[in-house]
Amino acid sequence: MFYLCKNFEFMSHKLSEQEQIRRRALEELIDLNIDPYPPYSYEVNATTEEIHGNFPHDSSLFQDISIAGRLMNKRIMGSASFAELQDSKGRIQLYFNRDEICPGEDKTMYNTVFKRLIDIGDIIGVKGFVFTTRMGETTIHVKEFTILCKSLRPLPIVKEKDGKTYDAFTDPEQRYRQRYVDLIVNPHIRDVFKIRADMINSIRGFLVELGCLEVETPVLQPIYGGAAAKPFKTYHNKLDTTLYLRIANELYLKRLIVGGYDGVFEFGKDFRNEGMSRFHNPEFTQMEMYVAYKDYYWMMDVFEQMIEKAVIELYNNTSVKSGDNTIDFKRPWKRFTMYEVIEHYTGVDISGMGESELSDLAGRLGVATDKYMAKGRIIDEIFGEKCEPHLIQPTIIMDYPLEMSPLAKKHRSKSGLVERFEVICNGKEICNAFTELNDPVDQRKRFEEQIELGKRGDPEAMVIDEDFLRAVELGMPPTTGLGLGIDRLVMILTGSKSIQDVIFFPQMRPEK
């Protein structure tokens, strides 16, 4: 015997008419001694996918099936009705016949329960056999059905006819806030998250195969570092101390390299307290990896392999259609130095230029700069403005100005530059990597330069992390490291226009 509260007076918000009707249906079910939330499991022996994949070819199959899912449509017609059931794999039509559901005199299960008390959105289990209707649709002939969960809110059902879509649930705000509804009524968006998961698994497999250890490092950090960004600040009561949510994994992962690991990687959330846009969510997923005794040339090759492998596993092909562009990840990718690319797109060789010259150039090119921007930042602005958008195919851009890369090692032969590369794809950066700076004297100097930049007004200048310096002073082997923006890559691989489409629950303003 089940036990259920039938008193809805406590509800804080005023119920809509449809909610009231559903609650009344709930009460009626209880009065009929039907538990709307039965406590037991329901055995399922088929999925919609299996049925659609096999039935027409072999009609001896699926003659005694049990399947469960959400009711998505109901077409009542006297003594014979049709409905649609959606499980995690897809949808299938159900056929209900009054006299088969209710073989005896009592037609309650059909006339009252099925026709009136079951609503779209309810989760039900059905037993029966599969057949093909006169209209040629694979359908389950239902002999018995069970309510597994009564739904108390109406679902915005999407309808289609003749290729036209009606009542689509498309409002982005509603879709992101109520992702559960989005997943129910727009099941195709699951594909994006499947690709996301598969991609992450592919990369993880590749890194494990490479011999790297997957690790976890703190999200709550007393000093944030490893990137140029504004942090989220929080507070630990017992320690009576300010903590920051990490903006990058870098400094902790390098400590592990100091500790003696040859290769480590971490998939993790980073948090940046900055503007939001279709390319930026305050929390985003990054994969960072560090490998000892290797340099950035090695990393370029490895990154190309890793991404090419993932794309092939996902699409059986190296190229992907992303919006209007077709992007081919087939190795090897084009490689240019940053100066080469800037010269290519602006016609200006900036290699000998100083800060004031660069500032003038930026002005001539219509690139906005700020007072606190030193030489490196200005170059980066010009690159970001004039070059990046043109780079659609994956392209390795190498050798960045030293000032904007305080954790990267000086270039072995080019003064003023560091051994750093980024991969630009679809006009956006997808990874950032360098030969890591392991000279502790130089590292301290770089941090001090960051302090100067901070004094000059750069809100994203780094702060000194003495514990990190202590580790580097102990000695870090030559190392290469890389950070990969997972969300951005998923956007490219799925052709998503907004980062919110590749994150289940993107950050939103609190409701109401």
Add this chain to the structure above:
RNA sequence: GACUCGGUAGCUCAGCAGGUAGAGCACAUCCCUUUUAAGGAUGGGGUCCUGAGUUCGAACCUCAGCCGAGUCACCA
């Protein structure tokens, strides 16, 4: 943060020479057939985002605010 557009029934939207609201779907009652965004009949449902102003009168005009979308700027 700047600019543009938008916020009307559960869903998608219409309504604007300013006269306190409509359609389709959904919902309710009824009829009916292996039907297909089912069809037919009847019916219920809305502080027209919020606040102030103009007006005899505002969903519509003005101002302010809230929320969202798009574009641009910055960071992955």
